[in-house]
Amino acid sequence: MNSSLTRKNFLSLIGTGIFPTFFGNIAFADNSNRDILIYVFLRGGCDALNFLPPLSGEDRKVYEEERPNLKISLTGSDALIPLDSRFGLHPSAKPLAELFQEKKLAFVHAAGLTANTRSHFEAQSLVELGTPDKKTTGSGWIARYLETIDANGDGYLPAVSLGGLNPASLLSFSHALSLNDPKRMNLVGDKSIQGAQRAALKSMYRSKNSWLHKAGQSALNALDLVESRDPNTDLIRPGIEYPKGEIGNRLKILSQLLKMGLGIQIATVDMGGWDTHKYQGVGTEGTYAKQVEQLSSALHALYSDLNDSTPNAISKKVTIVVMTEFGRRLRENANRGTDHGHGGMMMILGDHVRGGKVYGKWPGLHTDQLYERADLAVSTDFRQVLTEVIIKRLKNNRIATIFPSYSNYSALNLIDSI
Numbered sequence: 144m145n146s147s148l149t150r151k152n153f154l155s156l157i158g159t160g161i162f163p164t165f166f167g168n169i170a171f172a173d174n175s176n177r178d179i180l181i182y183v184f185l186r187g188g189c190d191a192l193n194f195l196p197p198l199s200g201e202d203r204k205v206y207e208e209e210r211p212n213l214k215i216s217l218t219g220s221d222a223l224i225p226l227d228s229r230f231g232l233h234p235s236a237k238p239l240a241e242l243f244q245e246k247k248l249a250f251v252h253a254a255g256l257t258a259n260t261r262s263h264f265e266a267q268s269l270v271e272l273g274t275p276d277k278k279t280t281g282s283g284w285i286a287r288y289l290e291t292i293d294a295n296g297d298g299y300l301p302a303v304s305l306g307g308l309n310p311a312s313l314l315s316f317s318h319a320l321s322l323n324d325p326k327r328m329n330l331v332g333d334k335s336i337q338g339a340q341r342a343a344l345k346s347m348y349r350s351k352n353s354w355l356h357k358a359g360q361s362a363l364n365a366l367d368l369v370e371s372r373d374p375n376t377d378l379i380r381p382g383i384e385y386p387k388g389e390i391g392n393r394l395k396i397l398s399q400l401l402k403m404g405l406g407i408q409i410a411t412v413d414m415g416g417w418d419t420h421k422y423q424g425v426g427t428e429g430t431y432a433k434q435v436e437q438l439s440s441a442l443h444a445l446y447s448d449l450n451d452s453t454p455n456a457i458s459k460k461v462t463i464v465v466m467t468e469f470g471r472r473l474r475e476n477a478n479r480g481t482d483h484g485h486g487g488m489m490m491i492l493g494d495h496v497r498g499g500k501v502y503g504k505w506p507g508l509h510t511d512q513l514y515e516r517a518d519l520a521v522s523t524d525f526r527q528v529l530t531e532v533i534i535k536r537l538k539n540n541r542i543a544t545i546f547p548s549y550s551n552y553s554a555l556n557l558i559d560s561i
Contacts, residue, residue: 188266224240251555283313378398466489
């Protein structure tokens with residue numbers, strides 16, 4: 144095989160988004176005593192105040208005054224869905240309301256990043272690094288978690304990322320796989336010679352120990368692993384329909400990967416499009432409502448797909464955490480949108496979640512209660528929610544390593560321990 148063909152095939156593998164490191168024989172990971180964590184990141188700054196609007200009292204009055212055009216109504220076909228005496232849910236989130244009523248889903252309001260920033264790039268980085276007080280951390284919080292459990296990727300996939308390149312939360316972890324579709328993981332060119340191509344590539348990449356050669360071995364071993372589980376077999380449960388679009392496609396692929404038995408322990412999923420500066424929309428109409436509907440339907444489909452009502456249903460081993468980098472301003476802007484804010488919200492979904500409840504201390508919407516007199520304050524550090532999941536479901540107490548600057552943890556009691 145000449146070097147030109149070698150480079151071409153290696154670059155074709157890179158194009159599929161494969162960047163794991165695998166050595167050894169294919170085998171299931173020993174993660175029987177831990178949940179699988181699915182970490183969904185809403186990029187762009189999801190508007191928490193229209194996702195979970197105040198339902199009554201003085202805060203409702205303030206909300207309506209500050210959002211005369213964008214407020215979610217209390218009545219009519221576009222009315223919010225009451226969750227408790229304090230908060231309602233966006234009318235486009237009916238699938239989530241169903242999970243909430245079944246006590247599989249919990250919300251944490253006024254949750255998020257405590258650092259003072261309204262920059263998308265900076266806020267996302269600080270959240271994913273897990274060190275809000277330090278911008279130059281050399282590893283992501285998920286990477287540090289995986290290192291604490293010695294997830295070396297030996298013959299299995301400890302971490303996968305759907306949505307482009309691996310996020311900063313996986314920074315420094317070399318055994319993660321980033322992909323868009325397992326069915327498209329293959330070498331390019333004539334199929335009749337792909338076996339010989341693969342053998343030649345493996346031999347060449349084993350010949351040296353440079354980063355390029357290691358990456359080549361990684362890509363080829365990942366290809367072997369996924370192919371061993373027959374990625375062309377449709378494993379989606381009959382009757383389950385994922386919404387068309389970015390988040391629906393990604394969660395559908397994730398379901399397929401989980402059912403393939405690849406030993407996945409953490410999956411990250413991105414959903415963009417939450418930066419609603421202009422024409423955010425009213426009620427069930429507009430950009431924001433479409434985003435909420437897509438997310439809600441996709442999460443409901445994933446949970447239903449993994450829950451086959453058997454004792455060994457994958458849903459019993461999965462915890463889903465959803466968050467964003469920050470919320471939006473309380474006051475709508477002149478373009479019928481909302482600008483970058485501070486406090487947001489988080490969602491936790493799973494069979495062991497103490498759902499049907501909105502958690503967190505509500506800071507209030509009066510001017511003197513707002514962050515910098517403009518934004519919903521953060522009363523629950525996002526690390527508090529993640530720490531509870533890590534300790535109770537991932538069976539890991541090494542929080543000082545995973546979140547090195549976080550202290551004084553106390554549980555919100557939003558999830559049961561294994």
